[in-house]
Structure formats: C-alpha cells, structure tokens
Amino acid sequence: MNLKYFLLLSVVAAKTILLTNDDGWGTTNIRAVYRELKASGHKVIMTAPLNQQSGTGGTVKVPKDKTIDEESDFNLVPAGGPAWGQDPEDSDIWYFDGTPAASILFGLDYLIPTKYDNITVDLVLSGPNEGNNIGNGYFVASGTVGAAVASVFRGVPGMALSGANLNHSFYQDSLDEDPLNPSIVYAKKTAQLLESMFEKQGENPSLLPLGVGMNVNFPKAGYESENEACVDPEWTWTRLTGQSTPGFSVNFNETSGEFALGYGQSYKPLTVCYNGDCSLTSESYVTTEFGCSSAISVFTIDWDAPLNVADEVKSLVGLF
Numbered sequence: 001m002n003l004k005y006f007l008l009l010s011v012v013a014a015k016t017i018l019l020t021n022d023d024g025w026g027t028t029n030i031r032a033v034y035r036e037l038k039a040s041g042h043k044v045i046m047t048a049p050l051n052q053q054s055g056t057g058g059t060v061k062v063p064k065d066k067t068i069d070e071e072s073d074f075n076l077v078p079a080g081g082p083a084w085g086q087d088p089e090d091s092d093i094w095y096f097d098g099t100p101a102a103s104i105l106f107g108l109d110y111l112i113p114t115k116y117d118n119i120t121v122d123l124v125l126s127g128p129n130e131g132n133n134i135g136n137g138y139f140v141a142s143g144t145v146g147a148a149v150a151s152v153f154r155g156v157p158g159m160a161l162s163g164a165n166l167n168h169s170f171y172q173d174s175l176d177e178d179p180l181n182p183s184i185v186y187a188k189k190t191a192q193l194l195e196s197m198f199e200k201q202g203e204n205p206s207l208l209p210l211g212v213g214m215n216v217n218f219p220k221a222g223y224e225s226e227n228e229a230c231v232d233p234e235w236t237w238t239r240l241t242g243q244s245t246p247g248f249s250v251n252f253n254e255t256s257g258e259f260a261l262g263y264g265q266s267y268k269p270l271t272v273c274y275n276g277d278c279s280l281t282s283e284s285y286v287t288t289e290f291g292c293s294s295a296i297s298v299f300t301i302d303w304d305a306p307l308n309v310a311d312e313v314k315s316l317v318g319l320f
C-alpha cells in the first residue's frame with residue numbers, strides 16, 4: 001500500500017460499495033473505478049450487466065434462461081455460458097444478464113445474503129456511463145441512473161456517474177495507468193468525491209438521507225478534452241432541471257424515409273423549478289458549457305408535486 005492511500009485510510013473507514021453500470025461489466029470506465037476504489041481500501045463488489053444496456057432506464061429484467069444464447073460483448077462469456085457468474089480472476093466481480101436495475105437488485109437480494117454474509121452496503125455506484133446523463137430526459141431513460149434510483153428505492157444511497165467520453169472500450173485493451181485516459185480521470189475524481197463524502201459522513205450510519213441519491217456528470221477529459229488540458233475537473237453544484245435542459249425528439253428524415261432520435265433541443269417544461277435551489281445552474285448547462293467542470297445534482301425519489309402545485313390541481317379536480 002502506498003503512502004497516499006495509507007493516509008486516506010487513517011481518516012476514512014473502509015466502506016462497502018456495490019458497483020454497476022449500463023455499458024457492461026467489461027468496459028474500461030467501470031473497471032477503472034473498481035480498481036481505484038479498491039486501492040483506496042474499500043470493499044468493492046461489482047454486480048454489472050453482462051452486455052450493453054443503455055437506455056433501459058429503471059426496467060428490471062432478469063436473465064430469461066440459465067445460459068446465454070449468443071456470446072457476450074467482448075466475448076467475455078461464450079454462447080451457452082452461464083447467464084450470471086464471476087470473473088475467474090476476481091471473485092468480487094460479478095456479471096448478470098439483465099438490466100442495470102436488475103443487476104443491483106441481484107446484488108442486494110441474492111449476492112449479499114448468500115455470498116457476503118449480509119454485509120451492509122454503504123453505497124451503490126452506477127457508472128461512469130459512456131456519455132453524459134444530463135437533465136430529466138436522461139434521468140428517466142438512462143440505465144445508469146435507473147440502477148442508482150433502484151438502490152435508493154431500497155434504502156441504499158445511490159449515485160449515478162456519467163462521463164462525456166463515449167468510447168465503448170474493452171478494459172483489457174484500454175485500462176492502463178495513463179493520467180490522460182478519460183477513464184482514469186473519471187475514476188480518480190470519483191475516488192476524490194467519495195473520500196470527501198465519507199470523511200464528512202463520520203459516525204453517521206448512512207451516507208445520504210433516506211430516499212436521496214446523486215447524479216454526477218464528468219466533462220470531456222484527458223485525451224478527449226481541448227488541448228488535453230482537462231485532467232482534474234473542478235466540481236460544480238448543480239440542479240437536474242433549469243437552463244438549457246434538453247429533451248428527446250423523434251425526427252423523420254424525408255430523404256431516407258427513416259426515423260432518428262433527436263436530442264439537444266431545450267423544452268420549457270424541462271426548465272421548470274418547483275423544488276430545490278432555483279438559482280443553481282442546470283447540470284446540462286454546466287456539462288456542456290463550463291469546459292473542465294463536473295456537475296453534481298441531488299435528487300429525491302419523492303416525486304410528488306410540492307403542496308401549492310398539488311393543491312392547484314386538487315381544486316381543479318374539484319372532488320375534494
């Protein structure tokens with residue numbers, strides 16, 4: 001153990017972290033975070049989807065069979081192989097042929113009781129996603145966010161992580177020590193954020209209040225950033241909605257006769273502020289316009305409208 005980690009461990013107790021994502025267990029981003037948090041002394045258990053599961057939101061899908069029909073992404077599991085299992089080189093790395101939300105529930109409901117002696121999970125981390133998950137449109141569509149929300153539903157603090165780097169790379173090709181590798185930048189920033197939070201948590205048994213989670217978005221970093229200058233992005237405290245929050249659209253191409261997914265246009269309802277600090281900059285604006293800056297937003301799973309808004313609708317209903 002090197003001196004840096006020894007000093008960290010002397011102030012922060014080791015935590016148990018369940019780690020998932022939606023791009024699959026063989027991708028570089030998740031492997032880099034796994035390695036970094038273990039090096040910080042934490043107990044990290046990866047329980048991630050076997051294959052790419054982008055856009056599955058909070059859907060809970062379990063394997064349809066005991067074995068898989070086709071070889072998995074990056075050929076990590078051959079056709080006919082088990083639908084869930086362990087990395088032969090690391091018994092704390094598990095895959096599950098399901099969605100991200102299902103993978104986390106597989107961890108909480110099956111692995112933790114049967115393989116880990118019911119150890120208390122302090123945090124579910126999901127990501128870093130290959131691509132940002134910014135604003136309410138992505139909040140409901142993203143499998144990365146879906147897994148974080150699924151854990152918050154279960155009383156386990158959840159944090160979604162997403163990076164602007166889109167590279168769907170295999171960790172065996174791309175996991176190195178290069179400080180300009182975007183996956184490495186994201187992993188180091190994740191560790192920094194968690195060490196700060198765990199230190200502040202102190203003796204408190206829960207890292208976050210009940211029913212609360214966080215959405216973190218990293219900018220283009222390392223080789224992907226302008227002049228390769230973004231190696232240590234600063235933190236910006238943001239809100240999910242607000243200025244420039246984009247939404248999805250379905251665009252018909254008259255020439256090809258095909259439909260395409262559109263994303264990027266801002267729609268007014270996505271900027272409405274009923275809750276939280278309305279003066280904060282939106283995570284969308286920070287992630288796209290602030291350059292070398294990471295956005296941190298806080299969400300609750302209490303999706304009821306605030307009282308004045310609900311009352312307005314209640315009087316409109318007129319039945320109460």
Ligand SMILES: *[C@@H]1O[C@H](CO)[C@@H](O)[C@H](O)[C@H]1NC(C)=O
Nearest residue numbers: 112113114115116117118119
């Ligand atoms: C874990 O907790 C579950 C539910 O509380 C219980 O049924 C099970 O026996 C426990 N397993 C261990 C290994 O303690």
Ligand SMILES: *[C@@H]1O[C@H](CO)[C@@H](O)[C@H](O)[C@H]1NC(C)=O
Nearest residue numbers: 167168169170173174182223
């Ligand atoms: C993208 O992934 C490929 C293959 O894994 C790798 O060779 C390449 O360096 C990566 N590019 C970036 C910008 O990370």
Ligand SMILES: *[C@@H]1O[C@H](CO)[C@@H](O)[C@H](O)[C@H]1NC(C)=O
Nearest residue numbers: 252253254255256257258260
């Ligand atoms: C529409 O389809 C044509 C033909 O495939 C393609 O060349 C063009 O780039 C498409 N336009 C847009 C806006 O995607």
